[in-house]
Every structure is written in C-alpha cells, then in structure tokens.
Amino acid sequence: NRAAPKRKIETRVLQHRREGWQVGVYQWNPAGDEAFLTNGSEIRLPFQLPLGNYVYTIPSRLMCLACHQPQKDFVIGFEMIRLSGVLDENGGEQLRRLADRDIFTQPIADTKIEIPGPEVEREAIGYLHGNCANCHNPHSPVFSTTALDLRFTWLKENTVNVRPEKFATNDSTQVRIKPGAPEESLLFQLLARTFDDGAQFMPPLGTSRTDTVGIDLVRRWILSLGTAD
Structure with a gap:
C-alpha cells in the first residue's frame, strides 16, 4: 500500500x-x-x-550464509557491471563517483562494461545476471548440480535451446529457454512459478512473491528470440 x-x-x-x-x-x-x-x-x-x-x-x-558464503568476497552485487550505471541525480557514472571517493583498494579499469544486443535483451540479461548469477556460476556449489552459468557473458550459451542437467518436469525435451515460447521455457517457468505443485521456483530463498516486472521483461526477451534472424 x-x-x-x-x-x-x-x-x-x-x-x-x-x-x-x-x-x-x-x-x-x-x-x-x-x-x-x-x-x-x-x-x-x-x-x-x-x-x-x-x-x-x-x-x-544460515539463510544469509547460504548466498553470501560461496561468494569470493562474501558480498553480493558489488561488481563493475552492476556499478557502472549512470546516477540520475547528477548524470555521473556511479563507478567513477565511487572511485573519486577513494574507496577502492585498486584502480578501476577505464573500459566500461556493457551487455551487447537489443535493448530488451540487454535489460533481460542484466536482470538475470543481477538476480541469478550469484548462485548460478562455476564458483558456486550450486553449479555442481545444475551446470548453469547465468553470468551475462555466458547466459545465452547456457540457456537458449539447452537442455537442463536435471529436469524439473517429466518432459525430457524441455530446454532452459525456447526462443519465442516463454511458457515452454524451464527458466521462465521457475522464475514465474508456474508449476502446479508450487514447490519449484527461483530464487528459492529471500522471496515470497513473484517479480511481475522482471517476469514480463524476461517474457518479452524470450518472445523476441523467436523473431530473431
């Protein structure tokens, strides 16, 4: 309210x-x-x-440690790709502003990190990287059971027309992302919590409701993949 x-x-x-x-x-x-x-x-x-x-x-x-403990530096989200945005309040780049305050122990790279592709793809991949790659990366214990890397540089390679290591349904033909068909994509189903039993969803910790804005963004991206050349 x-x-x-x-x-x-x-x-x-x-x-x-x-x-x-x-x-x-x-x-x-x-x-x-x-x-x-x-x-x-x-x-x-x-x-x-x-x-x-x-x-x-x-x-x-224990819930806090489940996400933070596997991280190299324990903290979550403090990386260049997430800090390189522009601050609305003054138009300055956030990463440069932090560097000017001398809070980093090492100089930051001059090259700005950006996600390539059309706008809807950049936003969707950025959303999934920001919300999912903390656990879904080769350095996390989760990777040993899923082999799923959702870091922005590897996300499409690991999801589009790729069958999962473990099936969340009995459909052995299901893929993580089926271009043009979000409702048939396992990643979208887990994000939107569409399974009948309600037991399988992502993320498994820290949420009790679905993110309707994020789900719509991922839906639009998957739909756009069906019309891509």
Whole structure:
C-alpha cells in the first residue's frame, strides 16, 4: 500500500573485521525507533494488505550464509557491471563517483562494461545476471548440480535451446529457454512459478512473491528470440 506510512522491519549488516566477515540481522520495533539483534533464527511476520495477506520473512543466519558464503568476497552485487550505471541525480557514472571517493583498494579499469544486443535483451540479461548469477556460476556449489552459468557473458550459451542437467518436469525435451515460447521455457517457468505443485521456483530463498516486472521483461526477451534472424 503505497499510501500507507512506511515501516521499518529489518536491517541486515555485513561487517568485515580482521578475523573475517560478521553477519547481523536486526529487527525494528513497531515504533521504528530502535532495532534489536535477532538470535539468528528465521522470523515470519504476517501482514494484512489491501491486495491480500502477506508474510514477510526475516532470514535466519544460515539463510544469509547460504548466498553470501560461496561468494569470493562474501558480498553480493558489488561488481563493475552492476556499478557502472549512470546516477540520475547528477548524470555521473556511479563507478567513477565511487572511485573519486577513494574507496577502492585498486584502480578501476577505464573500459566500461556493457551487455551487447537489443535493448530488451540487454535489460533481460542484466536482470538475470543481477538476480541469478550469484548462485548460478562455476564458483558456486550450486553449479555442481545444475551446470548453469547465468553470468551475462555466458547466459545465452547456457540457456537458449539447452537442455537442463536435471529436469524439473517429466518432459525430457524441455530446454532452459525456447526462443519465442516463454511458457515452454524451464527458466521462465521457475522464475514465474508456474508449476502446479508450487514447490519449484527461483530464487528459492529471500522471496515470497513473484517479480511481475522482471517476469514480463524476461517474457518479452524470450518472445523476441523467436523473431530473431
């Protein structure tokens, strides 16, 4: 409900110390003026919203580590491709602004990283890279069971007309992405949570609702592949 007052629910903290990374999850009180460190267990908070009931999940410590631990530097999303966008507020490049503040330990590359292709393809691949490549890459334990690399440089090669290592359905002819047919593409089905049992979906942690904007973007991209030369 955009018209309702905003409420603080949780704050997640990653702190790097000499002995390594420390993880802390804080839950705010109803007044929103004080937060308390949780005991590391999962906390589920039910809400009644105009569009229906909703359960917000504060992750457990183990849920946090499941995504962060496999990362080379523990943090998620702090990479050049995600930081090279333009800041609307002043038109400056975000990565250059951060470099000017001298927060990097090494100089950044002068070459800007961009995803090639038409606009809908760039946006869809960027969306999948940003939301899926943290786990789906050769450096993650997930790769040993899926062999799926969703980093932007390898995404199409690993998905378009490629059969999955493990089938999510009994259809042995199914592919990860079928050009022009999003509803027949396994990747789209997992993202949109279209399976009848509701048990198979992506991402498996940290979400309780589908991202309708992202799903529509991926749908339009897959449809465009069916008309490509």
